[in-house]
Amino acid sequence: MKKLLDWRWTPWVALALAAAFPFISAAIDAQYLVRVGGVIGLFMILGLGLNFTLGYAGLFDLGFIAFYAIGAYTTAIAMRAGVPAPAALILAVLVSLTIRALLGLTILRLRGDYLAVVTMGFGEIARLTINNLDALTNGPKGLQLAPWRPLSFISSDPNVQYYLLILAAVAAGVAASSRLEDSRVGRAWIAIREDEIAARLSGIPVRHYKLLAFTISAAFAGLAGGLFAQWEQFVTPESFVFWESILVVSIVVLGGMGSIAGVLVGALVLVGFPPIMQWKLSADWINYRYLFFGLILVLVTLFRPQGILPSSRREAELTS
Amino acid sequence: MLIQQLVNGLTLGAIYSLIALGYTLVYGILTMINFAHSEVLMLGAFMALGLAALLPAVFGTGLVGLAGMFVLSMAGAGLINVIIERFAYRPLRHISRLAPLISAIGVSIILQNGVFIWISTQSLRFPEPVAIDQVNVLGATISSLQIIILAAALLLMGILHFFVEHTKLGKAMRACSDDIQTAGLMGINPDYIIALTFFVGGALGGAAGVLYGMNYGSIKYNLGFLPGAKAFTAAVLGGIGNIRGAVLGGFILGFLEVLASGYIPNGAQWRDVIAFTVLIIVLLVRPSGLLGEKIAEKV
Numbered sequence: 141m142k143k144l145l146d147w148r149w150t151p152w153v154a155l156a157l158a159a160a161f162p163f164i165s166a167a168i169d170a171q172y173l174v175r176v177g178g179v180i181g182l183f184m185i186l187g188l189g190l191n192f193t194l195g196y197a198g199l200f201d202l203g204f205i206a207f208y209a210i211g212a213y214t215t216a217i218a219m220r221a222g223v224p225a226p227a228a229l230i231l232a233v234l235v236s237l238t239i240r241a242l243l244g245l246t247i248l249r250l251r252g253d254y255l256a257v258v259t260m261g262f263g264e265i266a267r268l269t270i271n272n273l274d275a276l277t278n279g280p281k282g283l284q285l286a287p288w289r290p291l292s293f294i295s296s297d298p299n300v301q302y303y304l305l306i307l308a309a310v311a312a313g314v315a316a317s318s319r320l321e322d323s324r325v326g327r328a329w330i331a332i333r334e335d336e337i338a339a340r341l342s343g344i345p346v347r348h349y350k351l352l353a354f355t356i357s358a359a360f361a362g363l364a365g366g367l368f369a370q371w372e373q374f375v376t377p378e379s380f381v382f383w384e385s386i387l388v389v390s391i392v393v394l395g396g397m398g399s400i401a402g403v404l405v406g407a408l409v410l411v412g413f414p415p416i417m418q419w420k421l422s423a424d425w426i427n428y429r430y431l432f433f434g435l436i437l438v439l440v441t442l443f444r445p446q447g448i449l450p451s452s453r454r455e456a457e458l459t460s
Numbered sequence: 461m462l463i464q465q466l467v468n469g470l471t472l473g474a475i476y477s478l479i480a481l482g483y484t485l486v487y488g489i490l491t492m493i494n495f496a497h498s499e500v501l502m503l504g505a506f507m508a509l510g511l512a513a514l515l516p517a518v519f520g521t522g523l524v525g526l527a528g529m530f531v532l533s534m535a536g537a538g539l540i541n542v543i544i545e546r547f548a549y550r551p552l553r554h555i556s557r558l559a560p561l562i563s564a565i566g567v568s569i570i571l572q573n574g575v576f577i578w579i580s581t582q583s584l585r586f587p588e589p590v591a592i593d594q595v596n597v598l599g600a601t602i603s604s605l606q607i608i609i610l611a612a613a614l615l616l617m618g619i620l621h622f623f624v625e626h627t628k629l630g631k632a633m634r635a636c637s638d639d640i641q642t643a644g645l646m647g648i649n650p651d652y653i654i655a656l657t658f659f660v661g662g663a664l665g666g667a668a669g670v671l672y673g674m675n676y677g678s679i680k681y682n683l684g685f686l687p688g689a690k691a692f693t694a695a696v697l698g699g700i701g702n703i704r705g706a707v708l709g710g711f712i713l714g715f716l717e718v719l720a721s722g723y724i725p726n727g728a729q730w731r732d733v734i735a736f737t738v739l740i741i742v743l744l745v746r747p748s749g750l751l752g753e754k755i756a757e758k759v
Contacts, residue, residue, distance in 0.1 A: 200558060202565075250743055252557050253493045257692060258743055261736035264689070272729045382685070386565060393562055431573040437566030438548055441559050 151314070158307055162300040174299045178371065180411045181306035182364045187391040187403040188313040189360025194389065195398035195454075196326065197353035198333035199248070200256040203263025204388050207236045207358045209270060209380035211365025216283040216375045217276065225288035229366040236362025237355055244354040248347065263385055271377040282376030285369060302371040309367065310404075313360060317400050320356075329353055330398070330453060383430060387411075390433050394440050396447025398454045405449050410436070463600040465722045466715070471606045471675060473714025474613035478668035479691030480698070480706035481620065482541075482661035488637040488701040489657050492557070495564035496544055497665055498688020499571035504537035504666025505586070505673040505683065506575060512587045526590065530612070530670060537666020538659040545658040550651070575681040583680045586673035609671045616667055617707060620660070624703060633657055637701065686732060690717075693739040699752020708750060713738065 158177075165173045186208060193199045211232040218228040247258050270277045277283065291301040320326050328349045331339040340346045369375050387410065395406025414429040440447065446455045479501055486494045511529045548567045552559040593604045624630040635643040636653045644650045672687060673679045694713045698705025713735060720734050721727040742749065 198558070200561065246744060247740065250747065253561055254696075254743055254747070256561060257493065257689075257696075258740055260689065261693075261739045265733050265736050268730070268733050272726075272733075383569075386569065389562070389565070427577055428573075430569050431577065434566045434569030434573060438563050438570065439566075441563040441566065442548070442551055445555060445559060 155307075155311055159304065162295070162297075162303050166300075171297065171299065174297070174303050176412060176415045178299060178303040178306050180407055181303065181310050182368055183388065183391060183411045184310045184404055184407040185306070185313055185360050185364040185367075186388045187395070187407045188310075188317055188400065189357045189364070190388050190392050191317065191398065191400070191403050192320075192329075192353045192360075193357045194392050195403070196321070196329035196333065197350055198397075199350060199354060200252065200259070201354075201357070202256050202260035202382075202385055202389065203266070204259070204357070204361060205380050205382075205385040206263040206266035207240060207361035208365040208368070208384070209266055209377070210236050210239055210358075211362035212369040212375045212379070213270060213277060213283070213365075214362070215366040215369040216285050219285050219288075219370075220283065225290070225370060229363065229370075232366035232369075233359050233362040236358040236365070240358030241351065241355045244351045248350050248354060260382065260385075263382060267377050267380050267382075270380070277377075280377060282374055282378075285373040285375075287373055288370050298371070302367065306367055306371075309363060314400055314404070321400070325349065325352065333398070387433060390437055394436055394447055396450035396454065399447065399449050399451040402447050402449035402451070406447070409448075461722075463598050465718050467600055467602050467606060469715035469718035470711070471609050471714070472718060473711035474610050475668050475671050475675065475687065475710075476691045476694045476714050477707045477710025478613055478616060478664050478671070479687055480695040480710045481617070481703065482665040482668075483692050483695040484698075484700055484703060484706040485633075485657050485661040485664075487695070488703075489633070489640065489654055490549075490553070490560075491701075492549070492560050493564070493692065494541075494544075494549075494658075494661070495561060496548075496567040496571060497541075497661070497692075498684030499568045500537050500541050500544075500662045500684075501665040501669040501672070501688060502575065502679070502681065502684035503540055503571065504533050504669030505679045506579065506669075507536045507666070508533040508670040508673060509584060509586060509679060522590070530667065533670050534663040534666045537669065538661075538663035541658040541662025541665070542655050545655060550654075572681055572684070580681065583678040586677055586679050588674075588677075605674060609675060612667070612671060616664060620664065620703070623660070629653075629656060690732075690735040693735050693742075696739060696749055697742050699749025702749065702751045705749055705751035 161177055162171075162174045165171055186204070189207075190201060190204050193201045193204070214232040214235045215225075215228045218231050219225060223231065243262060247255065247262075250258060271280055273279070287298070289298060289301060291304055294304065295301055328339070328344045331342065331344055332346055332349060336346060368379075391406035391410050392403055393406075394410060395402030395404070410433065414426060414432070418426050479497070482497050482500070483494060486492065486497070508529050511532055515525050515529055515532075544564075544567050548563045549560045552563055588605075590604065590608070595602045595604065595607075624633060632643070632648045632653050633656065635646065635648060636650055636657075640650050643653070668687070668691075669679075669684070672683065690713060691710065694709035695706045696709070697712060698707070698709030700706075716738065717731050717734060721731045724730065
């Protein structure tokens with residue numbers, strides 16, 4: 141009995157429950173929840189990505205959604221040019237990684253709040269460029285994609301298919317994150333976050349590791365963006381505004397910076413709560429969504445700076 | 461054409477400068493970016509709109525009413541900034557550099573969405589403060605509105621200069637900006653000076669909000685974001701923490717933007733991109749800005 145209650149099993153139980161979720165909701169006639177679940181999953185991937193930059197390496201990024209946008213638009217443009225869907229996803233990841241690495245090479249020597257403002261600037265540049273570059277992106281009117289149905293042998297409902305695909309991506313992201321966290325690289329990141337100068341003096345190549353964390357982030361965002369584009373079959377610049385970047389930051393801060401479980405819970409709460417409130421209370425609730433994010437950011441930093449499910453390491457840092 | 465553009469650049473630059481001063485004053489003392497500053501500016505504009513409806517009954521229309529609306533909106537915006545500092549930044553001052561920034565972003569979202577939900581989701585018409593005349597100078601048409609905006613901005617900058625350089629409180633502010641701990645040992649109450657700085661910065665931001673409303677003729681809950689981000693660019697361009705730098709940076713950015721949208725094909729579409737590109741280039745090439753001094757890394 142003691143073995144069964146072991147915490148080691150929690151991720152597997154959670155995964156099994158999440159995988160069974162679409163079939164349960166079909167049974168209780170609440171299929172729209174699958175859609176909500178898929179969106180939560182996309183933001184889990186984004187949160188896991190930003191966790192590398194903000195959580196592990198402690199670099200503030202306010203323009204993260206730009207790489208979600210780059211992933212989505214790369215996929216859309218590639219698929220319209222006849223590239224097969226899985227290849228378009230890979231391309232989305234590669235393009236996001238490349239642009240992120242180039243950006244990181246130029247801006248990563250900036251510290252703290254300067255970095256925050258420059259990434260915010262980059263996010264706006266990316267959105268405005270997508271909006272203005274009519275020839276490539278069709279401007280504010282957006283791009284339409286041909287449907288791609290990857291898992292039609294499991295369910296005929298595209299929402300269920302994409303839900304499961306996104307779930308698989310989340311699981312892969314969690315596995316990759318936890319492997320990296322426990323590696324030499326992960327320890328180097330945490331050393332940099334705790335004290336950059338001490339880390340440098342201990343022989344850690346700080347710039348190299350910062351760039352690595354910064355770049356890996358974009359792989360997650362690019363993948364999430366690609367899946368989003370294929371699921372929606374439509375992309376417009378409207379989906380990638382500044383507030384979406386803030387939402388991803390809120391997810392990581394609320395859950396607990398540097399904590400994988402925290403990021404998952406953060407996404408579940410912040411992305412799942414508004415639609416459920418809207419459904420249970422009133423349609424007006426959607427207007428209060430951002431007010432709610434703002435309150436969470438302020439209250440969490442004031443009263444629980446370590447987040448809901450902090451990593452033990454981070455908690456020690458904040459209380460010391 | 462060129463003179464016309466220069467006048468427009470001067471008006472826009474004056475507004476950016478006023479906002480940039482708010483960022484720079486706060487940064488000079490706390491080395492933090494007051495992310496909610498753009499919302500203080502927006503609230504200043506909304507207060508002015510409310511007062512414009514109320515005040516004619518008290519002060520009458522004309523210049524007295526205009527001045528009353530201005531001063532009250534400034535005081536209101538300054539007060540809001542002080543309250544934000546007291547509750548959202550002060551408890552976090554010694555935790556980490558990231559914490560106040562996150563809290564500031566939260567405050568910014570709350571204020572913006574508060575106005576969105578409880579006041580208006582749409583653009584509201586901002587009343588014309590005085591009857592507008594057009595003056596012809598060297599082939600350029602200058603409206604009396606532009607003259608008022610420029611005059612008000614320059615007047616405020618003059619007052620700020622006098623306050624910072626020639627009064628005791630200004631001296632205390634400069635002392636805190638140099639070294640806040642030592643200033644505390646010399647009998648200056650740092651909490652008081654920080655609150656004062658937030659008040660002055662917020663008041664200037666409120667004034668900029670009113671001028672922004674006059675210049676564009678309408679205001680909206682999200683009007684603060686772009687000018688706020690650009691004014692921050694201006695403050696960085698001039699050297700953040702440096703008062704003269706903020707004014708210089710504001711005018712440079714105003715001119716750049718107006719010239720770019722006037723002379724580059726399709727420039728109007730790209731004008732916002734220009735500001736952010738300038739920001740990135742400045743931070744990369746000269747992080748201390750045009751007039752800023754290089755700050756050594758503290759261990």
